[in-house]
Amino acid sequence: MNKDINILNIFTNKINLLDLNRTEIEHFIESLGYKEFVAKQIMRWIYKYYCSDFKEMLNLNKKLRRQLEETACIFAPKFTREKISCDGTIKWITSLDNNHNIETVYIPDKNRSTLCISSQIGCVLNCHFCATGKINFKRNLKVSEIIAQIWQANKTLKSRNINTSITNVVFMGMGEPLFNLKNVVSALKIILDIYAFNLSKRRITISTSGIVPALNKLVNMVDVNLAISLHASNDVTRNIIMPINTKYNIASLLSSVSQYLKKSNANHGGVTIEYVMLHGINDSRQNAEELARLLKRLPSKINLIPWNTFQGAHFLCSTDNHINIFANVLRKNGFTTIIRKNRGQDINAACGQLTGDNTKNINFNNKI
Incomplete structure (x- = not known):
């Protein structure tokens, strides 16, 4: 099994912030008791610096970082x-x-x-x-x-x-x-x-x-x-x-x-x-x-x-x-x-050739 999938199991009960657009992150942050501008700070860390560790988001206060570690994750399959x-x-x-x-x-x-x-x-x-x-x-x-x-x-x-x-x-x-x-x-x-x-x-x-x-x-x-x-x-x-x-x-x-x-x-x-x-x-x-x-x-x-x-x-x-x-x-x-x-x-990367690099599940019975 993919190592990353094992890692994801740890986060099963956490919200993956990569699943949320800005409005949804703002609502999530507000639910933790913070103003919506904090969502923009977090998004900058994620999308400008490719940061997936809340501990490294140093312009966020320590209490918020702990809350984020307990309730959320940033998981991008590799x-x-x-x-x-x-x-x-x-x-x-x-x-x-x-x-x-x-x-x-x-x-x-x-x-x-x-x-x-x-x-x-x-x-x-x-x-x-x-x-x-x-x-x-x-x-x-x-x-x-x-x-x-x-x-x-x-x-x-x-x-x-x-x-x-x-x-x-x-x-x-x-x-x-x-x-x-x-x-x-x-x-x-x-x-x-x-x-x-x-x-x-x-x-x-x-x-x-x-x-x-x-x-x-x-x-x-x-x-x-x-x-x-x-x-x-x-x-x-x-x-x-x-x-x-x-x-x-x-x-x-x-x-x-x-x-x-x-x-x-x-x-x-x-x-x-x-x-x-x-x-x-x-x-x-x-x-x-x-x-x-x-x-x-x-x-x-x-x-x-x-x-x-x-x-x-x-x-x-x-x-x-x-x-x-x-x-x-x-x-x-x-x-x-x-x-x-x-x-x-x-x-096999051209138009119409993508199969997930796995041909064993291909069905060739449909012919014209």
């Missing part, structure tokens, strides 16, 4: 394994309870450092082109388990004297974020908070396969960038490769996205449409023209994603020629279209 790609991408694996793992991917670039984080252990959606959908869903991540991925990434970079911190966070790792709406929104409030990670709303992206009721709630809860995993230009194809479409079809999804954009300040350039390129399935010129018609009234930019293979998959990636033709059709129709450069393929 990265237990690391894989480094030839392109500089790093994949970190975190071991949680019951031998369950999640994966976090760090993608360094010239002017930015993007962290791709997970929100669930496994995924219930079973998108047929995605390895995560082939492993058994276990549970939603806690707020602290979401936040810990950023906390540990920044802490790791700092320990290696890498003079950068995470500049962008994308919820594109394991799981469907909108199926863990409450915890994801609470985590987002921490990521945005000036006393925590202090990231701009335009530097945070939630990617969803289209959970319409949750998306309708999200618009009134938090404002961040939105990415839609569309991957098909019509319901017939999407029903086959993404079973969630039989419940929330393309029309209902795009209608919900339109409502989100009306209220959003983060999505000035429109929503990002993610479209995986699958040979002979969704990559024809006709598909591109159909997609252009589908999105003509929706402010959007389109990311074309060359499909990444995984063990037991039954797809082929579209050829470079097909992808370029597809992109040119969209560009001629006025869409900003980017062909995504896949990162971390050699360590």
Whole structure:
């Protein structure tokens, strides 16, 4: 069993402050008899100095430090394994309870450092082109388990004297974020908070396969960038490769996205449409023209994603020629279209390849 999980058992009856956003920490501090400004002091220690020991928070009085030790903890599950790609991408694996793992991917670039984080252990959606959908869903991540991925990434970079911190966070790792709406929104409030990670709303992206009721709630809860995993230009194809479409079809999804954009300040350039390129399935010129018609009234930019293979998959990636033709059709129709450069393929860290580094629970019975 992971040593950190044994340590966590000591804290079973304590409040993990990484599970609380600022408002919740303020309420907790007030319950101990202190004013809310103390919560900001504690958050600075946690998120600016990566301090997890109340004894080291020297600007807090001794009585409060003792109270905090008795009632609270700061527990961030550690990265237990690391894989480094030839392109500089790093994949970190975190071991949680019951031998369950999640994966976090760090993608360094010239002017930015993007962290791709997970929100669930496994995924219930079973998108047929995605390895995560082939492993058994276990549970939603806690707020602290979401936040810990950023906390540990920044802490790791700092320990290696890498003079950068995470500049962008994308919820594109394991799981469907909108199926863990409450915890994801609470985590987002921490990521945005000036006393925590202090990231701009335009530097945070939630990617969803289209959970319409949750998306309708999200618009009134938090404002961040939105990415839609569309991957098909019509319901017939999407029903086959993404079973969630039989419940929330393309029309209902795009209608919900339109409502989100009306209220959003983060999505000035429109929503990002993610479209995986699958040979002979969704990559024809006709598909591109159909997609252009589908999105003509929706402010959007389109990311074309060359499909990444995984063990037991039954797809082929579209050829470079097909992808370029597809992109040119969209560009001629006025869409900003980017062909995504896949990162971390050699360590199974690219889009659609995350499995918690554990393939024994993969179900390959669902074929199309």
